[in-house]
Amino acid sequence: MPSPNLTTFRAQFPALANKTYFNYGGQGPLSDRAFEAIVSTERHIQIDGPFNGKINAALSATCNTTRSAIADLLGVPDTTISLTEDVTVGCNIALWGLAWQAGDQIVMTDCEHPGVIAAVAEIARRFDLTVTIAPILDILNDGDPVAAIVDRLTSRTRLVIVSHLLWNTGYVLPLDEINRACHRFPTETGQTIRVLVDAAQSVGTLPLDLDAIEVDFYAFTGHKWLCGAAGVGGLYVSEAARAHLAPTFIGWRSIKMDALGNPTDWQPNGQRYEVATSAYPLYAGLREAIAVHDEWGTASERYAAICDRALRLWSGLQDLDGVECWSISPPRSGLVSFTHISGQHQTLVSHLETQGFMLRTILDPDCIRACVHYFTTDEEIDRLLTAIANFS
Amino acid sequence: MPSPNLTTFRAQFPALANKTYFNYGGQGPLSDRAFEAIVSTERHIQIDGPFNGKINAALSATCNTTRSAIADLLGVPDTTISLTEDVTVGCNIALWGLAWQAGDQIVMTDCEHPGVIAAVAEIARRFDLTVTIAPILDILNDGDPVAAIVDRLTSRTRLVIVSHLLWNTGYVLPLDEINRACHRFPTETGQTIRVLVDAAQSVGTLPLDLDAIEVDFYAFTGHKWLCGAAGVGGLYVSEAARAHLAPTFIGWRSIKMDALGNPTDWQPNGQRYEVATSAYPLYAGLREAIAVHDEWGTASERYAAICDRALRLWSGLQDLDGVECWSISPPRSGLVSFTHISGQHQTLVSHLETQGFMLRTILDPDCIRACVHYFTTDEEIDRLLTAIANFS
Numbered sequence: 001m002p003s004p005n006l007t008t009f010r011a012q013f014p015a016l017a018n019k020t021y022f023n024y025g026g027q028g029p030l031s032d033r034a035f036e037a038i039v040s041t042e043r044h045i046q047i048d049g050p051f052n053g054k055i056n057a058a059l060s061a062t063c064n065t066t067r068s069a070i071a072d073l074l075g076v077p078d079t080t081i082s083l084t085e086d087v088t089v090g091c092n093i094a095l096w097g098l099a100w101q102a103g104d105q106i107v108m109t110d111c112e113h114p115g116v117i118a119a120v121a122e123i124a125r126r127f128d129l130t131v132t133i134a135p136i137l138d139i140l141n142d143g144d145p146v147a148a149i150v151d152r153l154t155s156r157t158r159l160v161i162v163s164h165l166l167w168n169t170g171y172v173l174p175l176d177e178i179n180r181a182c183h184r185f186p187t188e189t190g191q192t193i194r195v196l197v198d199a200a201q202s203v204g205t206l207p208l209d210l211d212a213i214e215v216d217f218y219a220f221t222g223h224k225w226l227c228g229a230a231g232v233g234g235l236y237v238s239e240a241a242r243a244h245l246a247p248t249f250i251g252w253r254s255i256k257m258d259a260l261g262n263p264t265d266w267q268p269n270g271q272r273y274e275v276a277t278s279a280y281p282l283y284a285g286l287r288e289a290i291a292v293h294d295e296w297g298t299a300s301e302r303y304a305a306i307c308d309r310a311l312r313l314w315s316g317l318q319d320l321d322g323v324e325c326w327s328i329s330p331p332r333s334g335l336v337s338f339t340h341i342s343g344q345h346q347t348l349v350s351h352l353e354t355q356g357f358m359l360r361t362i363l364d365p366d367c368i369r370a371c372v373h374y375f376t377t378d379e380e381i382d383r384l385l386t387a388i389a390n391f392s
Numbered sequence: 393m394p395s396p397n398l399t400t401f402r403a404q405f406p407a408l409a410n411k412t413y414f415n416y417g418g419q420g421p422l423s424d425r426a427f428e429a430i431v432s433t434e435r436h437i438q439i440d441g442p443f444n445g446k447i448n449a450a451l452s453a454t455c456n457t458t459r460s461a462i463a464d465l466l467g468v469p470d471t472t473i474s475l476t477e478d479v480t481v482g483c484n485i486a487l488w489g490l491a492w493q494a495g496d497q498i499v500m501t502d503c504e505h506p507g508v509i510a511a512v513a514e515i516a517r518r519f520d521l522t523v524t525i526a527p528i529l530d531i532l533n534d535g536d537p538v539a540a541i542v543d544r545l546t547s548r549t550r551l552v553i554v555s556h557l558l559w560n561t562g563y564v565l566p567l568d569e570i571n572r573a574c575h576r577f578p579t580e581t582g583q584t585i586r587v588l589v590d591a592a593q594s595v596g597t598l599p600l601d602l603d604a605i606e607v608d609f610y611a612f613t614g615h616k617w618l619c620g621a622a623g624v625g626g627l628y629v630s631e632a633a634r635a636h637l638a639p640t641f642i643g644w645r646s647i648k649m650d651a652l653g654n655p656t657d658w659q660p661n662g663q664r665y666e667v668a669t670s671a672y673p674l675y676a677g678l679r680e681a682i683a684v685h686d687e688w689g690t691a692s693e694r695y696a697a698i699c700d701r702a703l704r705l706w707s708g709l710q711d712l713d714g715v716e717c718w719s720i721s722p723p724r725s726g727l728v729s730f731t732h733i734s735g736q737h738q739t740l741v742s743h744l745e746t747q748g749f750m751l752r753t754i755l756d757p758d759c760i761r762a763c764v765h766y767f768t769t770d771e772e773i774d775r776l777l778t779a780i781a782n783f784s
Binding site (some may be wrong): 013014015018019025027028029030035039042043045046047049050051052053054086088089092096113114115117118119121123126149221223229230231232243246247248249250251252253254255257259260261262263275276277278279280281282295312320341349350358362363364 | 405406407410415418419420421422429430431434437438439441442443444445446477478479481482488506507508509510511513514518544567612613621622623624632638639640641642643644645646647649651653654655667668669670671672673681741742745750752754756767774
């Protein structure tokens with residue numbers, strides 16, 4: 001049984017009341033407090049606005065406090081944060097904003113998300129780029145993913161794309177080493193090789209200090225491990241990288257204007273990558289969602305609890321007949337991927353869903369992914385293990 | 393006094409209860425019914441999800457019914473609609489997806505929105521394009537805006553950018569004629585000149601039948617005249633134009649995948665221009681917002697009422713000393729722009745805001761914009777006229 005404290009904490013999340021939830025990597029549950037922030041902001045917009053000087057100033061302040069809450073979480077200045085609709089939009093901003101030349105090379109791992117793969121393929125087509133895959137999936141248990149990436153860099157490499165925390169297997173890549181190796185690699189033009197990080201799974205999981213590990217572009221979402229509503233994410237662009245990243249999708253939020261409303265310059269900060277009108281109440285919701293986590297414990301404490309929960313799940317799965325975990329070592333994230341001897345992964349996931357257990361399949365590698373958050377209980381994990389053991 | 397029927401109808405909009413609202417062109421008020429749809433969809437996501445097979449299917453259905461409601465409004469097939477975050481994102485999709493060649497020309501009017509102007513400037517810089525402004529602002533009362541555009545077309549013109557309904561002055565451009573003239577203009581490569589329409593002010597105002605008037609790209613938002621929540625808009629791309637418009641920002645919603653999750657092709661319809669996770673509850677809200685309008689009357693009936701309301705306002709303003717309406721003829725939209733002899737437009741708007749009247753300034757031309765919707769009352773208009781008359 002969870003401690004009374006944990007019970008109280010979990011009671012803030014209506015989604016947890018009627019199911020056993022292991023899909024945090026898909027979407028996190030929304031707390032009452034975050035939901036109330038969304039509802040009350042929308043009401044406030046209707047009462048004071050919806051459009052006039054007063055409410056527009058208030059919503060601008062909401063944008064600022066949300067960027068600030070995110071910046072604190074990432075260990076970076078507020079000015080480096082752009083609010084986006086989702087992680088994929090953040091990746092696209094970084095991908096399309098570089099000054100591509102025909103023949104430039106992109107290096108990406110074989111564990112990236114289909115949406116990013118498709119965007120890269122289109123960019124390569126339009127600008128006549130080379131795309132090289134760094135295969136890391138098969139060497140994660142015993143090989144060196146940094147070498148797999150660095151060995152593929154050439155004098156024409158402009159961008160490396162990696163996930164900080166792999167969405168399919170839960171591995172944490174040594175981002176610090178990857179960034180340093182890329183930044184110091186000699187290129188033909190002397191341009192620095194930039195690293196775009198898909199941080200869909202790492203934000204809200206790992207304690208972060210992006211400034212300290214030389215991150216260029218870090219795209220994330222608020223609706224997974226941070227437990228915000230779907231529809232808000234963000235992008236960190238370092239000040240050094242910003243100088244080389246032009247805005248692509250552009251609107252009134254991107255620009256400064258003169259007295260006639262003519263565009264005169266980009267916003268001096270991360271706002272240059274924001275476009276136009278968004279669902280501002282969701283920003284307030286994300287800010288509250290982050291506050292809820294901070295009240296539970298520090299980022300390091302939350303990460304330690306996630307790993308502790310994942311270890312219990314991983315160990316239990318290891319003990320089940322016919323179940324094999326993708327990772328041979330204790331997990332360093334909340335994502336635990338495993339195979340079942342039946343090979344019927346979708347059938348097993350659907351079967352578990354009818355019993356109130358929410359998990360998902362992964363197609364490559366063919367496996368099932370179960371996610372635990374810091375507030376996942378022993379009892380939830382043990383019941384899942386029993387349900388999987390009973391599947392035949 | 394409004395009729396009891398109108399009073400009941402207006403009571404659905406909490407924003408109208410405590411102010412006199414003339415900013416529909418900035419943002420429309422949210423009805424209780426649309427708000428409840430948003431709240432109940434979010435609750436539904438928490439109860440059934442937030443992430444599993446069941447809720448993902450339900451949200452996919454929500455996307456479909458929302459695209460369908462929009463398509464009905466525009467007189468086009470469902471398959472031509474892409475859901476976007478806002479009108480500006482829709483414009484960017486059309487702007488960045490054409491196969492630009494150095495030396496290509498864009499023709500745009502001098503009445504376009506700053507966000508679009510800035511996006512065009514960046515595209516021109518990146519692809520070495522020519523941008524030609526068709527000046528129509530000063531000839532709207534007595535000149536021919538079609539000629540102003542067509543006279544600037546050249547053999548290298550690829551794209552013309554116009555607003556259907558000008559955000560600064562409320563003029564309705566003859567889109568049918570503009571489309572036909574552009575589509576029949578001979579170009580060097582034989583490629584059709586496409587027309588991108590900023591429809592921020594026209595959707596929810598004008599009765600529309602886009603198929604009948606040869607529209608290529610029509611970008612709009614749900615949060616202005618349609619009275620949806622901020623954060624949802626859309627883009628219509630005709631089937632003919634779709635063949636020439638590549639997706640730019642790309643994610644899992646844009647693509648089809650094989651059994652390993654590898655991207656294999658674009659979605660066959662407008663979904664190819666959608667990216668990734670969005671605020672789905674707002675889609676449900678927009679669908680309800682459209683339903684609320686349809687219950688009041690047909691699109692033609694609503695448009696007739698808007699023009700009737702605008703005529704009352706425009707006529708009343710004409711009668712005020714020191715006030716001059718931008719348009720010399722009766723308005724054909726709900727946007728009525730005027731100047732005040734004091735020249736202190738921001739001061740007047742701020743003064744009116746303290747009295748509960750919500751209007752806005754426009755910077756170019758320097759004026760004040762008051763918007764009426766079909767449910768604006770005589771009494772609201774008359775009180776505004778008195779308040780302006782009393783300003784000194």
